[in-house]
Amino acid sequence: MPYNLPTWESMKPHSIILSTLISGPKSPGNDIDVYLQPLLVELKYLWRNGISTYDACNKEMFQMRAALLWTISDFPGLGSLSGWNTYAKNACPTCDDKTDALYLKHGKKWSFRRHRRFLPSDSKISTMASYGKQEQRELDLKPLSGSDVLSMTQYKNVVYGKSNASKPASRVRTGSVEQMWRKRSIFFSLPYWEFNLIRHNLDPIHIEKNVCDNILGTILDDLTKSKDNASARRDLKILGIMRQLWPQIQPDDKEYLPAACYCMNKEEKKIFCSVLKDICVRDGMSSDILKCVDVGRCRIMGLKSHDCHVIMEQFLPIVLRRVLSRKVIAPLMFHVNILGQRVRSHCEKMNCRRLKKGLYWLYASWKEFFHHLFPSNGAFGGAFGVRGKSSWACTLSVDVSNRNIYRET
Known part of the structure; x- marks a missing residue:
C-alpha cells in the first residue's frame, strides 16, 4: 500500500498490492514465516538482480531494484514478525530487560510501571504524594541494533507446525534471552536487513x-x-x-x-x-x-x-x-x-x-x-512507537541501484 498517497486514494483496490495471503481465523504466530518465504524469495531477487521496468517519464526501460525498509503492524504482529515475545514480562522491545513489570494476581496479566522515570528530573509530577514513592530518572534507552538482535537469536531453533517440538523442555527464566526472543526473524535472510536502523514499526491507528x-x-x-x-x-x-x-x-x-x-x-x-x-x-x-x-x-x-x-x-x-x-x-x-x-x-x-x-x-x-x-x-x-521513531528518524540512506545502505551521522 503506497503511504505517500492521500488516505482516500491509498485505500482503493487499485492501490493495494496483495503480497501474502494467510488463511485461518487465528493468528499463525511463528508459522507466519512459512507464508513469508515466497515473498522473501522475490525480495532477494529484486535486490540482487532487479526487474526490467518501463519508465513512462523518459520513455525507456531500466533495471529496477527494490528493498524492504521496515514492517508496519500492531503489537502482537510485531512479535510474530520480529520474534520478540510481546506476551511476557519484557514486552517492550526498546526497554528490553529494563522493563519494569508486575504480574497481577487477580487480573492474570502483566502491569507495566515506572513511566515517571522518563520524565525530566525537575518535573513536579514525579514527586506527587498520591503516586507513592519517588522514581529515579533514567537515561534514554537505546534500541537494539540489527547486529545485536542477530547475535542473540542466531541459535534459536524453531520447529514450524502445531506440535510442541519447538517449546523448551524446561521452564525458562523470566527476563533471559531465551524468554525474550521466540525465534530468529525470517527477514534476517535478506542481505541488508541487519543494517536497517528501523526494522519494525507500530501502527498508531x-x-x-x-x-x-x-x-x-x-x-x-x-x-x-x-x-x-x-x-x-x-x-x-x-x-x-x-x-x-x-x-x-x-x-x-x-x-x-x-x-x-x-x-x-x-x-x-x-x-x-x-x-x-x-x-x-x-x-x-x-x-x-x-x-x-x-x-x-x-x-x-x-x-x-x-x-x-x-x-x-x-x-x-x-x-x-x-x-x-x-x-x-x-x-x-x-x-x-x-x-x-x-x-x-x-x-x-x-x-x-x-x-x-x-x-x-x-x-x-x-x-x-x-x-x-x-x-x-x-x-x-x-511510548515505544514515538521513542523508536525519535531515535531513528532521518538516519538511513538507501542506494537501491548499487545495493548499498549507508548510515548517516
Whole structure:
C-alpha cells in the first residue's frame, strides 16, 4: 500500500498490492514465516538482480531494484514478525530487560510501571504524594541494533507446525534471552536487513483503537469491556495504592466497589450516548457512528479503527464536558492531542521529541485516575512507537541501484 498517497486514494483496490495471503481465523504466530518465504524469495531477487521496468517519464526501460525498509503492524504482529515475545514480562522491545513489570494476581496479566522515570528530573509530577514513592530518572534507552538482535537469536531453533517440538523442555527464566526472543526473524535472510536502523514499526491507528475501546468501556462501565472490575480493584489493594477504590465488605458479606471519579450515573451515560449519537459529520469523515451507539443500554459497539480515531480526536472533548470533572477530562484531552499529533506527524526529530515527552507525562498522570488501563499492551505500545521513531528518524540512506545502505551521522 503506497503511504505517500492521500488516505482516500491509498485505500482503493487499485492501490493495494496483495503480497501474502494467510488463511485461518487465528493468528499463525511463528508459522507466519512459512507464508513469508515466497515473498522473501522475490525480495532477494529484486535486490540482487532487479526487474526490467518501463519508465513512462523518459520513455525507456531500466533495471529496477527494490528493498524492504521496515514492517508496519500492531503489537502482537510485531512479535510474530520480529520474534520478540510481546506476551511476557519484557514486552517492550526498546526497554528490553529494563522493563519494569508486575504480574497481577487477580487480573492474570502483566502491569507495566515506572513511566515517571522518563520524565525530566525537575518535573513536579514525579514527586506527587498520591503516586507513592519517588522514581529515579533514567537515561534514554537505546534500541537494539540489527547486529545485536542477530547475535542473540542466531541459535534459536524453531520447529514450524502445531506440535510442541519447538517449546523448551524446561521452564525458562523470566527476563533471559531465551524468554525474550521466540525465534530468529525470517527477514534476517535478506542481505541488508541487519543494517536497517528501523526494522519494525507500530501502527498508531491500532494503538488508538485499543486505547479508545478501553476508555469508552471503562467510563460507561461496560461489563465486557471495562478495565475497572473486581479483579482490578483487588489488585490495587494488593499493591497498596488508590485506597479509595479498594473493595469493601458489606454486613451481608457482599463485596462493594466504591465509585471512581470517572464513573457516571445512568442519566450521565444517556447524555453521553445521546450527544455522540446526534453528532452529524460530513461525508467521508467517518462511518455511520450513530448505528454503533445504543442509548437505551448505554453501550457503544462495532467501531472501526478510523471511527475510534475520529471519536478520540473530535468527539470525545465535546461529549465529556457535561458528565465528568475537569481533573479527569484534562489528561484525557491531553491524550487526544498527543495521539492526534502522533498519527499526523511527519518524521521530524524535534516534533517526535515533543511527542515523546508528552506521552511520558501522559502515562504518568493517567495512573492517578486510570490505573486499570495500564496492564494493556495496547496502551503501553504508544511510548515505544514515538521513542523508536525519535531515535531513528532521518538516519538511513538507501542506494537501491548499487545495493548499498549507508548510515548517516
